[in-house]
Amino acid sequence: MNVEFVNTLSDNYAYLLLPAGSDAVAVVDPGEAAPVLRALAKHQRRLTHVLLTHHHFDHVGGLSEFVATFPDLVVVAHEVDAAQVKGVTHRVVHDDTFIVGSATVQVLSVPCHTRGHVAFLTAGKLFTGDTLFSAGCGRFFEGDATQMFHALDVVIGGLPEETEIYCGHEYTEANLRFAASIEPGNLEIEAHASWARSRRADGLPTLPSTLRAERSFNPFLRTRVPAVANAVGCSSERPVEVLAALRTLKDGFRA
Numbered sequence: 679m680n681v682e683f684v685n686t687l688s689d690n691y692a693y694l695l696l697p698a699g700s701d702a703v704a705v706v707d708p709g710e711a712a713p714v715l716r717a718l719a720k721h722q723r724r725l726t727h728v729l730l731t732h733h734h735f736d737h738v739g740g741l742s743e744f745v746a747t748f749p750d751l752v753v754v755a756h757e758v759d760a761a762q763v764k765g766v767t768h769r770v771v772h773d774d775t776f777i778v779g780s781a782t783v784q785v786l787s788v789p790c791h792t793r794g795h796v797a798f799l800t801a802g803k804l805f806t807g808d809t810l811f812s813a814g815c816g817r818f819f820e821g822d823a824t825q826m827f828h829a830l831d832v833v834i835g836g837l838p839e840e841t842e843i844y845c846g847h848e849y850t851e852a853n854l855r856f857a858a859s860i861e862p863g864n865l866e867i868e869a870h871a872s873w874a875r876s877r878r879a880d881g882l883p884t885l886p887s888t889l890r891a892e893r894s895f896n897p898f899l900r901t902r903v904p905a906v907a908n909a910v911g912c913s914s915e916r917p918v919e920v921l922a923a924l925r926t927l928k929d930g931f932r933a
Contacts, residue, residue: 679781679801681844683883684717686710689848690736691883693805694718695729700779702726706798706805707846711740715747727752727778730766731807732792733759737846741765752776756787758794770796788829790821797834803842803886810834811845812887813853813870815898817929823922830899831917839890850874850884856931857897860909860924866894897924 682694686709693706694717704727708714718725725748730738733755745751745765754776757769768776772787784799788809795816798805808816809829818826854871861867870891874884893899900906901917901924908914910923 679803681803681886682717683885684708684714686713686740687736690846691844691848691885692740693844694721695727695778695781695800696721696723697779697781700781702779704729704778704783705744706844707731707737707807708740708744709736709738711743714740714744725751727754727776729783729798729805730755730759730763731797731805731809731846732756732795733762734792734808737807738763754785756785756794756796758789759792759796760794772796786833788833790818790825790829791816793820795829799837799841802838802840803844804834804837804889805844806834807846809845810843810892810896810898811847811853812843812850812884812892813857813867813896814849814928815896815925818925823918823925826898826925827901827918827921830921831901834889835899837889839888839893841889842886843888843892844886848878848883848885850887851878854895856928857895859931860897860927861900861903861905863905864895870895 680696684692690709692708695704701723703723706729753766754768755766760766760769770785774785786797791808857867901920904914907920912920
């Protein structure tokens with residue numbers, strides 16, 4: 679499975695999924711249509727699927743144009759968030775699977791940012807929308823820390839360490855500044871921040887990350903680490919409370 683980044687809006691990523699041995703292509707989270715259509719025009723393939731991680735406009739804004747342009751398009755979203763998005767044809771729940779060309783895609787339910795947020799897993803690549811970012815996680819708009827902890831620690835955290843993480847926004851540099859404020863002695867944060875600055879200076883994405891890498895510098899995946907828990911005045915034996923405290927601090931963080 680090849681993946682192509684498409685920059686949309688100010689800092690969003692849509693993704694083209696290009697399964698090997700097939701002329702099919704899927705797009706994940708088309709926040710606007712024009713840049714995705716330009717990317718599609720470079721490939722001699724059929725757009726067959728649109729995969730929506732959640733209902734927010736910066737992830738679905740281009741959908742209406744795709745539905746009008748491509749007949750028989752399969753539009754996939756969780757059954758909860760689908761109620762807020764016009765054009766969804768395929769409503770899914772946790773652990774559902776479907777086929778894009780030659781590839782199998784698995785649905786992972788990760789509610790919190792929205793009630794029907796999902797991630798899509800295919801060929802060792804995880805498209806996390808606004809649940810897991812590199813060095814961060816999404817805001818708890820429609821859920822709570824218990825839900826986000828389950829999403830990060832159990833659902834995503836149960837995947838193989840080499841799983842590649844493709845998230846919905848280019849937030850890595852800002853997230854690492856927050857991470858450094860929580861663990862100023864973490865050399866992995868320092869090294870990854872230097873790498874991320876270099877990538878962004880060259881106009882390149884800081885993704886994909888891997889689950890293994892995220893465990894070394896993402897504070898939201900390090901809630902059982904005493905240094906992280908101590909930084910927010912919690913016990914590492916109560917990781918949900920640590921996660922809630924981290925998110926509250928991040929919501930007000932400016933640096």
